[in-house]
Amino acid sequence: MKKPDLSTNTCGILSPNPFWLASAPPTNSGYQVRRAFEAGWGGVVWKTLAHEPIVNVSSRYGALDYDGRKIMGFNNIELISDRSLEDNLREIREIKRDFPGHAVVVSLMVESERERWHDIVRQTEDTGCDGLELNFGCPHGMSERGMGSAVGQVPEYTEMITAWVKEVAQTPVLVKLTPNITDIRATGRAAKQGGADGISLINTINSIMGVDLETFRPMPHVAGRGSHGGYCGPAVKPIALNMVQSLASDPEVDIPLSGIGGIQAWQDAVEFMLLGASSVQICTAAMHYGFRLVEHMISGMEDWMSEHGFEKTTDFIGRSVSLVGGWNELDLGYRVVAEIKQEDCIHCGICYIACEDGSHQSIRVEKVKEEDFLASPAGSHSAFEHSGGRRFMPGAGEGYVNVFEVDRETCVGCNLCSLACPVPGCIEMVEKDSGLPSMTVVEYHEKLSRGEIEPIRPPEDHR
Ligand SMILES: Cc1cc2nc3c(=O)[nH]c(=O)nc-3n(C[C@H](O)[C@H](O)[C@H](O)COP(=O)(O)O)c2cc1C
Ligand code: SF4
Numbered sequence: 001m002k003k004p005d006l007s008t009n010t011c012g013i014l015s016p017n018p019f020w021l022a023s024a025p026p027t028n029s030g031y032q033v034r035r036a037f038e039a040g041w042g043g044v045v046w047k048t049l050a051h052e053p054i055v056n057v058s059s060r061y062g063a064l065d066y067d068g069r070k071i072m073g074f075n076n077i078e079l080i081s082d083r084s085l086e087d088n089l090r091e092i093r094e095i096k097r098d099f100p101g102h103a104v105v106v107s108l109m110v111e112s113e114r115e116r117w118h119d120i121v122r123q124t125e126d127t128g129c130d131g132l133e134l135n136f137g138c139p140h141g142m143s144e145r146g147m148g149s150a151v152g153q154v155p156e157y158t159e160m161i162t163a164w165v166k167e168v169a170q171t172p173v174l175v176k177l178t179p180n181i182t183d184i185r186a187t188g189r190a191a192k193q194g195g196a197d198g199i200s201l202i203n204t205i206n207s208i209m210g211v212d213l214e215t216f217r218p219m220p221h222v223a224g225r226g227s228h229g230g231y232c233g234p235a236v237k238p239i240a241l242n243m244v245q246s247l248a249s250d251p252e253v254d255i256p257l258s259g260i261g262g263i264q265a266w267q268d269a270v271e272f273m274l275l276g277a278s279s280v281q282i283c284t285a286a287m288h289y290g291f292r293l294v295e296h297m298i299s300g301m302e303d304w305m306s307e308h309g310f311e312k313t314t315d316f317i318g319r320s321v322s323l324v325g326g327w328n329e330l331d332l333g334y335r336v337v338a339e340i341k342q343e344d345c346i347h348c349g350i351c352y353i354a355c356e357d358g359s360h361q362s363i364r365v366e367k368v369k370e371e372d373f374l375a376s377p378a379g380s381h382s383a384f385e386h387s388g389g390r391r392f393m394p395g396a397g398e399g400y401v402n403v404f405e406v407d408r409e410t411c412v413g414c415n416l417c418s419l420a421c422p423v424p425g426c427i428e429m430v431e432k433d434s435g436l437p438s439m440t441v442v443e444y445h446e447k448l449s450r451g452e453i454e455p456i457r458p459p460e461d462h463r
């Protein structure tokens with residue numbers, strides 16, 4: 001079978017695959033970008049340029065590890081390029097000459113003066129780059145100087161500066177938005193109004209990484225003092241997905257999107273694309289694992305596309321956008337309940353505790369004699385037996401097994417037990433006939449007022 005075509009077109013910026021390196025340390029120099037393209041990346045957004053290089057602090061990164069996994073969240077107080085504009089522009093020109101088929105987008109940030117923007121746009125486009133990205137997202141340092149998120153938090157500024165850039169730009173202009181705003185649609189619409197060809201999101205989220213309990217210093221610190229920094233990495237992905245979908249579903253935005261935030265595997269990239277992104281950008285994962293990461297991203301996306309019969313990326317971009325809507329559009333007549341696969345259960349009791357203390361007290365526990373349990377159909381196929389008789393029975397006592405069952409009548413189908421269960425697939429959520437018609441909350445209240453339906457109450461308190 002023919003290999004799927006991974007090429008993408010993000011507002012006229014063509015790329016052999018959707019995987020771009022985000023504007024950040026991995027795109028700081030021609031040396032890095034060359035190695036990234038050789039490794040397989042389809043595009044890059046060059047580390048943000050200004051007229052003058054900035055001075056950075058030391059140290060500048062912090063990370064949140066979770067349960068043995070390193071860098072689940074990443075924080076930085078780094079600024080934009082600390083290299084000269086001339087060096088950067090020369091290297092961009094060389095890279096574009098040597099990799100004509102790859103996407104080379106250049107990120108820009110200058111003071112909010114029309115001539116300054118005109119000048120840097122002209123100088124940058126003279127390199128032959130494929131597009132520009134306006135950094136209206138950096139939440140630290142530059143924002144205190146009236147740039148970055150100081151622009152991206154004010155729709156009027158976003159529109160005004162985008163319009164200045166569009167007065168002279170010859171290549172497509174992406175506006176990169178800050179997530180540090182109440183409703184991303186306000187700045188998404190402003191970017192569109194200003195003439196943006198596309199939108200990139202998200203930049204980093206304002207954060208303090210932590211405090212050292214011995215020294216009382218914030219982390220990271222510079223000579224003992226800290227500053228709010230930008231948060232990114234796997235932990236921010238759900239926030240980014242929500243913002244991408246909000247713009248993808250907004251008819252007043254309606255321009256291509258480049259999705260960013262916590263992407264570390266092809267599955268994450270597919271999710272962003274299903275929710276409307278034409279390309280994706282990656283920073284933290286490339287800093288953590290290196291450029292080779294892209295090999296798995298490419299092969300994983302190709303395999304997934306083949307399995308689903310997709311020949312090209314536009315076959316699935318945006319496919320899930322319309323499946324997300326307002327809460328008020330959800331069906332109150334729909335019900336699921338939890339079902340425990342007894343043969344997979346290791347009798348740890350985690351689901352029981354979660355439901356008992358955190359949900360609706362819908363899991364029953366029965367203390368069963370070990371020999372009786374093993375003689376039962378579930379017991380004879382159970383993980384308990386196949387584990388060589390290991391005793392997975394906290395609290396049951398010697399010679400007994402705790403057997404857990406869901407009470408289908410009181411289970412509200414919240415998912416908590418299945419999320420907490422340590423055995424993949426052991427608790428399934430299965431559909432149950434609620435006896436109710438399919439209806440939104442508005443329809444429910446209409447039916448109630450017409451006396452066509454009884455009030456829906458939570459399951460009876462059984463304690
Ligand atoms: C150390 C560091 C430096 C960054 N510098 C820039 C920058 O110069 N310009 C910019 O637009 N975004 C910058 N970013 C933000 C990233 O491009 C990206 O939007 C963010 O990290 C989210 O993606 P991720 O979760 O894959 O890291 C930086 C991020 C990090 C971690
Ligand atoms: S789905 Fe929720 S209510 Fe039902 S058994 Fe699990 S935790 Fe309890």
Ligand code: SF4
Nearest residue numbers: 345346348349351421
């Ligand atoms: S959490 Fe999972 S494995 Fe543990 S008792 Fe509940 S169903 Fe069994």
